Each structure stands twice: as structure tokens, then as C-alpha cells.
Amino acid sequence: MSIRTLDDLLAEGVSGRRVLVRADLNVPLDKQTGAITDDGRIRAVLPTLGALVEAGAKVVVCSHLGRPKGAPDPQFSLGPVAGRLGELLGAPVHFATDTVGDSARSTVADLADGQVALLENLRFNAGETSKDEAERGAFADQLAAFGDAYVDDAFGAVHRKHASVFDVPARLPHVAGRLVLREVEVLSKLTGDPERPYVVVLGGSKVSDKLAVIEALLPTVDRLLIGGGMCFTFLKAQGLEVGTSLLEKDMVETCRNLLERSGGKIMLPVDVVVADAFAPDAAHDTVRVDGIPSHRLGLDVGPETVAGFSAALSQAKTIFWNGPMGVFEMPAFAAGTRGIAEAITKADAFSVVGGGDSAAAVRALGLDESSFGHISTGGGASLEYLEGKTLPGIAALEN
Ligand code: 3PG
Numbered sequence: 001m002s003i004r005t006l007d008d009l010l011a012e013g014v015s016g017r018r019v020l021v022r023a024d025l026n027v028p029l030d031k032q033t034g035a036i037t038d039d040g041r042i043r044a045v046l047p048t049l050g051a052l053v054e055a056g057a058k059v060v061v062c063s064h065l066g067r068p069k070g071a072p073d074p075q076f077s078l079g080p081v082a083g084r085l086g087e088l089l090g091a092p093v094h095f096a097t098d099t100v101g102d103s104a105r106s107t108v109a110d111l112a113d114g115q116v117a118l119l120e121n122l123r124f125n126a127g128e129t130s131k132d133e134a135e136r137g138a139f140a141d142q143l144a145a146f147g148d149a150y151v152d153d154a155f156g157a158v159h160r161k162h163a164s165v166f167d168v169p170a171r172l173p174h175v176a177g178r179l180v181l182r183e184v185e186v187l188s189k190l191t192g193d194p195e196r197p198y199v200v201v202l203g204g205s206k207v208s209d210k211l212a213v214i215e216a217l218l219p220t221v222d223r224l225l226i227g228g229g230m231c232f233t234f235l236k237a238q239g240l241e242v243g244t245s246l247l248e249k250d251m252v253e254t255c256r257n258l259l260e261r262s263g264g265k266i267m268l269p270v271d272v273v274v275a276d277a278f279a280p281d282a283a284h285d286t287v288r289v290d291g292i293p294s295h296r297l298g299l300d301v302g303p304e305t306v307a308g309f310s311a312a313l314s315q316a317k318t319i320f321w322n323g324p325m326g327v328f329e330m331p332a333f334a335a336g337t338r339g340i341a342e343a344i345t346k347a348d349a350f351s352v353v354g355g356g357d358s359a360a361a362v363r364a365l366g367l368d369e370s371s372f373g374h375i376s377t378g379g380g381a382s383l384e385y386l387e388g389k390t391l392p393g394i395a396a397l398e399n
């Protein structure tokens, strides 16, 4: 891989130079208060930002947050993130209230050596995510004007062919930041020659989101454990009734086909927690998967499933986990996710947690992050990496 790294850039000397850093500061926010509920992605870029600050660069950070529709939308402002980033860096972060307008121009122009600026949400500009090369290019020109060099440390966004990820590096000397390097190094161990048994746990709500990665992983893994909302489509494919559980009807046939081709590698839940409603205080019970009542919906995997999955995980030498096993945000339906997470930490294996959501789950459940081998900041990005897809953000760095 012919990717230049942050160390190469630092070796050239960056003192007094403007360095544009694409970060993924897309953190989860509390729906009511707007407060940052998990700052893991902010912490993850500190090594890169710290090194640049120390070397005396003028550091211009840019990121997206959420999915605003190409125009300013206050609920997706990066303002609160600038505050938190400043606390973590131990120095104020100069926040520009637009991305490439007057505020951004003067904020960048006023930066002293070793200071950090954060631009407002990239996706407040239609050019960021545009499918039109010219529109993306015009926005990339404006962004590139803020840097003498570009660092990509936004691993969570490398699968997006967006202006700040794909087009800006074509316009500036570019390197991979510490986070991007570490993520690629770790994930390449999984696609290379993982130590066996290699066990993958997938959860989350939709089979359709995971189909490509299941297809790509089936030939490589020794076991594929499936929980979360998407298990009900697989259970249906086995001829079971799933009540009012999440079900992707148009995926049942695909799941049946996957099960047939899986050579017994796919393990499904044997029991699930069913509830009267999707609510934290809903009445609920654990039932066998062949006894799901027609009026109830499954919101977690049951204890026997946790035991079976844990036994498989205890044999593993390599583990990849993406997606919660149930609605872990509600304590009544968190036991499955917690149980699987604990089994992963106990296994004598190299373990990778993939995904913004799974990583947030680990922290929300109060689990010790250091007992996992690696917690990826990328959800879609880590899955697409494992699928073997070309990631636009990585390709753009390879020149
Ligand atoms: C993520 O949260 O997966 C990344 O920040 C990418 O966000 P996106 O899926 O909205 O492009």
C-alpha cells in the first residue's frame, strides 16, 4: 500500500502550515437535550490532532454530523462538538459557524501556530455529498483552499465518495492519520489470514444492510452467530412464526438460501425475549423460538442463546462483532448484548468491535473498552472493508 502517513508529513515539518484534517465527529446526540451521549469518536482523533498541534501546525478540522440535507440545520451543528473537543485537547477550539463562508475564512486566517479550528458541518453544503462530480469538485476547491496539506482521519466515513473524503485529497498533498492507519491495520488482519476459529457475531435490525457482508464472510469464517432484529427474518426462513417481530418479508427467500449454503456455519437464537410492545416497560417473557406468540415481538435474544453463542465464542481465536443482539438501550432488553459482549471479552481471542453503534453499546453498558482487541469507529466503513470493497477515502490516499 503506497499510502503516506502522518509521520511522513510531520517529518517534512508542519510548523506554520495549515493542515486540513477530515475527522468523523459524527457522535450520537441525546434526542431531547442535544447533548453528546458518547464522545468516543472525538477521543479517537486526539492522537492525530495532538501531534499536529505539538508540531506547530495550524489545524483546520472538518466533519459531518448526522444527515442534514445540504443546508444549515441547527440540530446538526458541530458547535457542541467544538466545545467537547476543546476540553479534551485542553485548549480552545475556534469554531467557524459556516463551512466555507466568511466565518470559516476568517477563522482559518486568524489561526496561530498550534491552534485548532473546527468548521461547521460539511453536510450543510449540497456539494459535500453530491453525486455530480462538478458540484462536489467546486465544494472541494473551497475546502482545499483552507489547507496546505490534508490528513484523512475519518475512518467512519472512508466508504463515502464525498467531497471532503474523496475530492479534497486529489487537490492537496495527502496522508492518512493515526486512526485511519490503525483501523486499516487491524481490519486487514481479519481479511488476511485470521487465526482460527474465526467467529463473527452480527446483530442490528436489518438483514438487507448486512447481506453483502454475510455473503463475503461465509466462505471465510468458521462460525457466524446472528442475533438482533435481523434474526427474525432468518427464523421465518426456517419456517418459524415470529409474531409481530421485525421482519423483512422480501428477504426471507434470500435468508433461506443463505442458510442452505452456509454449511452449518450460521447459528441462530434458540430462545428470545418477547414483549407486548416496543417500550422499556412492556410486559415480556422468554420463549423458545418455536413458541413466539402471534401478538408479541422479539426484542432480545434469550439466556440459552447467550450460553450457546458464548460457548462458540470461547473457542474462538479471532472475533468480529457488529450490531447489538437486542434493544440494549432499554434495560429489560439489554441482557443479550451484554452477555455476548462479556463472552467476547472473556475469550482468549483477538477481538474487533465494528461499528459506531456497537462501540457505543460497549461504553453505554459500562464494559471495559480495553478488554477488546480493537473498537472500530466505523460502522458501515468496517463492514465495507470486510466485504473487500474499494473504499473511496482509502483509494484517494493511495495515489
Ligand atoms: C457513520 O456514522 O457511520 C459515519 O459517520 C458515516 O455516516 P453516514 O452513514 O451518515 O454517511
Ligand code: MG
Pocket: 379, 380
Ligand atoms: Mg452510518
